[in-house]
Amino acid sequence: EPEVTQTPSHQVTQMGQEVILRCVPISNHLYFYWYRQILGQKVEFLVSFYNNEISEKSEIFDDQFSVERPDGSNFTLKIRSTKLEDSAMYFCASSGTYTEAFFGQGTRLTVV
């Protein structure tokens, strides 16, 4: 069964460092997303990406965040200068047109 894969599963970084979270969406999907879940809180939408550009982004997705689809299979989320409050589980998701979204297993980011 096709699945969304994310790497790494856990990343620890120092405050102020740049991190790149990687995702391989389901191959025939056209829409890609990043969500995050701070411990004990709701899953929050960050950004959606379609046709090689951002479709929509939330207030959380400020200039410190960027997304990229560098090749035909990968989808990345970059945080330029991490803050303590960026510590969360980050989920990548993908969907087809008018279909359900499938989520990866997440990357737990810990900023120290």
Added chain:
Amino acid sequence: KQEVTQIPAALSVPEGENLVLNCSFTDSAIYNLQWFRQDPGKGLTSLLLIQSSQREQTSGRLNASLDKSSGRSTLYIAASQPGDSATYLCAANMIYNQGGKLIFGQGTELSVKP
């Protein structure tokens, strides 16, 4: 602004019981609604997707209903098993292009006791 609420926050039932999880949303202009399961420290597993034109959707022991006009969805789990223990999340997909974005509830943590 869409708000999604799930009641109860936690539920503990004995094995074999049928149960209902509730989800409500404030903006009825949703495109579809999706139910997920989340195990501790894990990702989100899609359970059911209900399009806005549908009233219900079934998969095995799970049945989800949608009433857009009242802003409610329910997830019915029949003959619960200890393996059903997890957090169940509902998410409303807002009408936006063709992909959309999901607005999540806070989840119902279900514990099924043997």
